[in-house]
Amino acid sequence: xxxxTASIAPMDERVPAIEPKGPDERSWPSSASAYWALAVIVLxxxxxxxxxxxxGMLAERIKTDxxxxxxxxxxxxxxxxxxxxxFVGIPLARLADIWPRKYVLAGGVSVIGFVTMLGGVAQTxxxxxxxxxxxxxxxxxHAPASYSLIADMFPPKKITRAFAILQFGFIGxxxxxxxxxxxxxxxxxxxxxxxxxxxxxxxxxxILIWTGxxxxxxxxxxxxxxxPQRLARPDxxxxxxxxxxxxxxxxxxxxxxxxxxxxxxxxxxxxxxxxLALSAxxxxxxxxxxxxxxxxTYGWNExxxxxxxxxxxxxxxxxxxLLGGTFVEWLAKRHKDANVRAAFICFAVVTVCSIVSPxxxxxxxxxxxxxxxxxxxxxxxxxxxxxIQRVAPNAMRGQVTAIYLFMFTFFGAMxxxxxxxxxxxxxxxxxxxWLALEITAVxxxxxxxxxxxxxxxxxREEIERLEALGM
Numbered sequence: 001x002x003x004x005t006a007s008i009a010p011m012d013e014r015v016p017a018i019e020p021k022g023p024d025e026r027s028w029p030s031s032a033s034a035y036w037a038l039a040v041i042v043l044x045x046x047x048x049x050x051x052x053x054x055x056g057m058l059a060e061r062i063k064t065d066x067x068x069x070x071x072x073x074x075x076x077x078x079x080x081x082x083x084x085x086x087f088v089g090i091p092l093a094r095l096a097d098i099w100p101r102k103y104v105l106a107g108g109v110s111v112i113g114f115v116t117m118l119g120g121v122a123q124t125x126x127x128x129x130x131x132x133x134x135x136x137x138x139x140x141x142h143a144p145a146s147y148s149l150i151a152d153m154f155p156p157k158k159i160t161r162a163f164a165i166l167q168f169g170f171i172g173x174x175x176x177x178x179x180x181x182x183x184x185x186x187x188x189x190x191x192x193x194x195x196x197x198x199x200x201x202x203x204x205x206x207i208l209i210w211t212g213x214x215x216x217x218x219x220x221x222x223x224x225x226x227x228p229q230r231l232a233r234p235d236x237x238x239x240x241x242x243x244x245x246x247x248x249x250x251x252x253x254x255x256x257x258x259x260x261x262x263x264x265x266x267x268x269x270x271x272x273x274x275x276l277a278l279s280a281x282x283x284x285x286x287x288x289x290x291x292x293x294x295x296x297t298y299g300w301n302e303x304x305x306x307x308x309x310x311x312x313x314x315x316x317x318x319x320x321x322l323l324g325g326t327f328v329e330w331l332a333k334r335h336k337d338a339n340v341r342a343a344f345i346c347f348a349v350v351t352v353c354s355i356v357s358p359x360x361x362x363x364x365x366x367x368x369x370x371x372x373x374x375x376x377x378x379x380x381x382x383x384x385x386x387x388i389q390r391v392a393p394n395a396m397r398g399q400v401t402a403i404y405l406f407m408f409t410f411f412g413a414m415x416x417x418x419x420x421x422x423x424x425x426x427x428x429x430x431x432x433x434w435l436a437l438e439i440t441a442v443x444x445x446x447x448x449x450x451x452x453x454x455x456x457x458x459x460r461e462e463i464e465r466l467e468a469l470g471m
Contacts, residue, residue: 028153028154028155028228029152029153029226029228033153033225033226033228034153034154034162034228036224036225036226037102037149037150037153037225037226037228038150038153038162038165038166040105040218040221040222040224040225041105041146041149041150041166041169042165042166042168042169042172043169043218043221044105044108044109044142044146044169044215044218044222045142045146045166045169045170045173046168046169046170046172046173047109047112047113047173047211047214047215047218048109048112048142048169048173049169049170049172049173049174049177050172050173050174050176050177050180050211051112051116051173051177051211051212052173052177053173053174053177053178053181054177054180054181054184054207054208054211055077055116055119055208056077056177056287056288056290056291057177057178057181057182057185057291057302057305057306058181058185058204058207058208059073059077059288059289059291059292060291060292060295060302061185061189061202061204062076062128063292065202065204066124066125066128067125068125069420069424070420070423070424070430070433071417071420071421071423071424071425072125072420073292073420074285074288074289074416074417074418074419074420074421074423075129075417075420076125076128076129076132077288077413077416077417078284078285078288078412078413078414078415078416078417079413079414079417092104092108092141092144095141095145096141096144096145096148097148100227101145101146101148101149101227102149102222102223102225102227103222103223104141104145105141105142105145105146105149105222105225106219106220106222106223107141107219108141108142108145109142109215109218109219109222110215110216110219111134111141112135112142112212112215113212113213113214113215113216113219114212114215115131115132115134115135115212116135116208116211116212116215117208117209117212117213118131118134119131119132119205119208120201120205120206120207120208120209120212121199121201121205121209122205123199123200146166147385147388147389148389149225149227149228150162150163150166150389151389152228152229152230153228156390159386159389159390160325160328160329160339160382160383160386161325163382163385163386163389164321164324164325164382167317167320167321167378167381167382168321170317170378170381171313171314171317171318171321171378174313174317175310175313175314175317176310177310178305178306178307178309178310178313179306179307179310180306181207181302181306182302182303182304182305182306182307182310183303183306184204184207184210185204185207185302185303185306186302186303188203188204188206188207189203189204190203191203191206194206259403261392261393261400262400262403265391265458265462267455267458267461268391268455268458268459268462269404271451271452271453271454271455271458272340272384272387272388272404272451272452272455272459273403273404273407274407274448274451275347275448275449275450275451275452275455276384276404276407276408276411276448277407277408277410277411277448278411278444278445278447278448278451279347279350279444279445279448280407280408280409280411280412280415281411281412281414281415281418281440281444283350283354283377283412283415284408284411284412284413284415284416285412285415285416285417285418285419285437285440286354286370286415286419286437286440286441288415288416288419289416289419289420289433289436289437290305290309290370291305292433293358293366293433293434293437294363294366294367296430296431296433297363297366297431297433297434298362298363298366300363308363308364308367309367312367312368312370312371312374313371313374315371316371316372316374316375316378317374317375317378319375320374320375320376320377320378320379321378321379321382323375323376323379324342324346324378324379324380324381324382324383325382327342327345327346327379328342328382328383335460336460336463336464336467337456337457337459337460337463338383339383339384339386339387339390339459340383340384340387340452340455340456340459340460341456342379342380342383343380343381343383343384343387343452344380344449344452344453344455344456345380346376346377346379346380347376347377347380347448347449347452348449349372349373349376350373350376350377350380350445351441351445351446351448351449352373353369353370353372353373353376354370354373354441354445355438355441355442355445356369357369357370357373357437358434358435358437358438358441359434359438384452387459388400388404390463390466391459391462391463391466415440418440419436419437419440422436422439422440423436426439427439
């Protein structure tokens with residue numbers, strides 16, 4: 001595989017794969033290079049989640065000003081943003097396997113910024129959907145390329161720490177998103193529409209234009225990252241012909257080889273992927289509908305929601321990082337399957353909190369219970385991501401990660417749509433949005449927890465196999 005990928009990489013940017021010598025013998029990048037790359041990835045991750053949260057804060061405004069139903073609003077937040085992923089997600093992840101990842105990341109974050117700004121000038125619901133369709137083109141490039149870069153920057157003993165630091169991008173985006181978004185909505189809520197030629201820009205649409213601008217600066221920062229060498233795995237060469245034809249090379253962009261790698265290790269991947277998909281249906285959906293839920297159920301406004309949730313998200317996220325790191329390290333001294341075992345335990349708590357939160361009698365109570373779930377969600381996300389990177393073949397780590405995250409992104413996007421459908425056609429009463437959240441949580445999350453549990457033993461056996469190979 002190393003020969004095939006090197007032959008189609010650009011000549012002046014070719015980064016050869018190196019033969020495995022064991023994690024302790026390999027020459028790893030300097031700490032300065034590794035942590036600078038990680039810092040830039042954290043900034044780009046921050047922007048991704050910040051934009052996502054701010055868009056969620058605008059949900060009720062979008063529904064009112066564009067005259068949408070709950071199902072249309074759910075479609076805009078979910079399926080509209082991942083339609084493009086179906087066609088570009090795997091090919092872009094393939095680029096992360098064969099081209100310098102810093103260029104893939106720079107292009108991806110630029111697309112995210114540009115598409116976010118397009119939402120600020122959308123004139124109709126159809127145009128809004130059109131802008132969101134291309135959002136995943138940037139997002140689908142970010143995670144596979146950044147995860148792959150981190151895995152080649154940090155040795156196995158430090159990779160969990162690196163993924164823990166990566167969570168600060170998520171924490172910053174989800175903490176400042178509600179706070180800044182709520183204040184910006186309060187600021188622009190009374191603005192008269194702006195007329196710029198044929199464009200009729202609503203007050204809140206300026207928020208999307210502003211939040212998309214920093215993406216281009218972050219794209220430039222990625223160009224300063226030093227590309228590390230890729231570590232070739234001895235068991236990956238059989239997955240692809242050694243001297244493929246042009247047609248065979250093009251076929252790799254469909255994800256065929258990554259799918260073979262996943263199928264070959266299906267006892268590990270299948271339950272993790274299915275568990276992630278089911279959990280994403282509810283967790284993504286709940287995240288998007290949280291603001292409408294608090295507005296309709298408890299009468300809160302966006303500024304109130306932003307002020308309270310930003311504090312709760314910050315505290316729960318920091319505690320989650322501390323809990324996750326400590327818990328995984330403690331389990332690792334006793335179990336080789338510590339990553340998946342920790343993910344299972346943490347997600348079991350998330351399941352309970354997601355079921356209880358919509359039933360709370362006060363908005364503050366619902367946020368507090370949700371925050372406990374968020375804390376365990378963060379704690380479990382780090383080892384779950386690290387687990388996939390640990391067992392994925394390096395030569396196609398980007399594509400394997402893309403398929404893994406596709407399950408999360410695709411089904412997560414469908415989650416907001418699913419809850420919208422349940423709210424509109426099952427619950428019917430818009431004031432009882434809490435019931436739609438409750439139905440989906442009870443139906444999906446216990447099954448997701450069971451799937452993750454079933455991956456523990458196969459993952460342990462795979463780690464033992466890799467260690468026997470010196471990986």
